[in-house]
Amino acid sequence: MLLQKSKVLVLNASYEPLSICDARNAVLLLFCGKAMMVASHPEHRIRTVTENFPLPSIVRLMVYVRIDYRGAVLNRKNLFRRDGFRCQYCGCKSDSLTVDHVIPKSRGGEDTWENLITACKPCNTKKGNRTPSEAGMAMLNKPVRPSHITLMRQHYLSISDEWKPYLFMS
Numbered sequence: 537m538l539l540q541k542s543k544v545l546v547l548n549a550s551y552e553p554l555s556i557c558d559a560r561n562a563v564l565l566l567f568c569g570k571a572m573m574v575a576s577h578p579e580h581r582i583r584t585v586t587e588n589f590p591l592p593s594i595v596r597l598m599v600y601v602r603i604d605y606r607g608a609v610l611n612r613k614n615l616f617r618r619d620g621f622r623c624q625y626c627g628c629k630s631d632s633l634t635v636d637h638v639i640p641k642s643r644g645g646e647d648t649w650e651n652l653i654t655a656c657k658p659c660n661t662k663k664g665n666r667t668p669s670e671a672g673m674a675m676l677n678k679p680v681r682p683s684h685i686t687l688m689r690q691h692y693l694s695i696s697d698e699w700k701p702y703l704f705m706s
Contacts, residue, residue, distance in 0.1 A: 544592050545699045547574065549600040553685055553702050562592045571595040575698045593698055608684050610647065616654055617690045618682045623656040625663070625673050630656045638679065640665050649681035 544562035546554045563582065565571035576590035583589075608614050615635060622629055624636075636655040639645030642665055653675060655663070663671045689695065689703050699705075 542577065542580070542591060542593075545594045545702060546571070547594060547596040547702060548603070549597050551596060551702065552603070553688060554597070554601060554603070556688060559591055562595050563589075565595055565597070566592065569598065571597050593696060594702065603684075608682050608687050610649055610652075614682070614687055615649075615652055617687050618649075618679075619654040619677070620690065622654065622676070623659050624653040624675050624677060624679075625655055625659040625668075627676055628656055632657055634660045636660050636663065638675070639667060643667075650679050653677075653679050 542559035543556050544559050546557055546562070546565075548554050562571070566573060572595065573590070573592050574594040574596050575592075577593050580591040581588055582591055608618075612635065616633065621633065623633065633654045634657055636653050636659075637645040637647075638651050638653060645651050659673065663673055668675055685703060689705065695703065695705065
């Protein structure tokens with residue numbers, strides 16, 4: 537159970553962050569020789585009948601993996617992560633957030649990082665088929681394309697101190 541709950545930061549061969557996986561996948565990378573352990577959880581161990589191994593916290597791939605630097609994939613989950621699961625008009629946290637087009641689709645607005653934001657249902661209804669300035673509504677944050685590192689930071693509320701230097705947080 538611990539192998540599925542614990543999260544591990546996966547670094548490229550050049551020590552840049554690639555992703556976050558569960559400990560089970562990280563252990564498989566280690567035993568297959570595809571990664572090496574950079575840091576481990578001091579209080580947790582993996583025990584077998586004859587062996588005792590540290591539970592990884594950070595692993596580094598042995599071979600460099602090329603990264604697509606165009607940014608994160610535009611999907612609903614990443615959009616909500618970027619906006620912090622908050623309405624970008626009133627700032628409320630709601631279970632029923634919607635995706636709003638800053639420039640409405642009927643006026644040529646596209647599905648891009650720069651044109652999509654999260655909004656609660658009342659704000660989205662109030663804005664309607666208008667731009668925020670026409671509706672007299674100000675956005676809390678300007679919508680921009682996030683990097684994959686930004687989304688990794690926002691995905692986990694509590695990040696261990698070991699991860700912070702690799703995620704440019706210290």
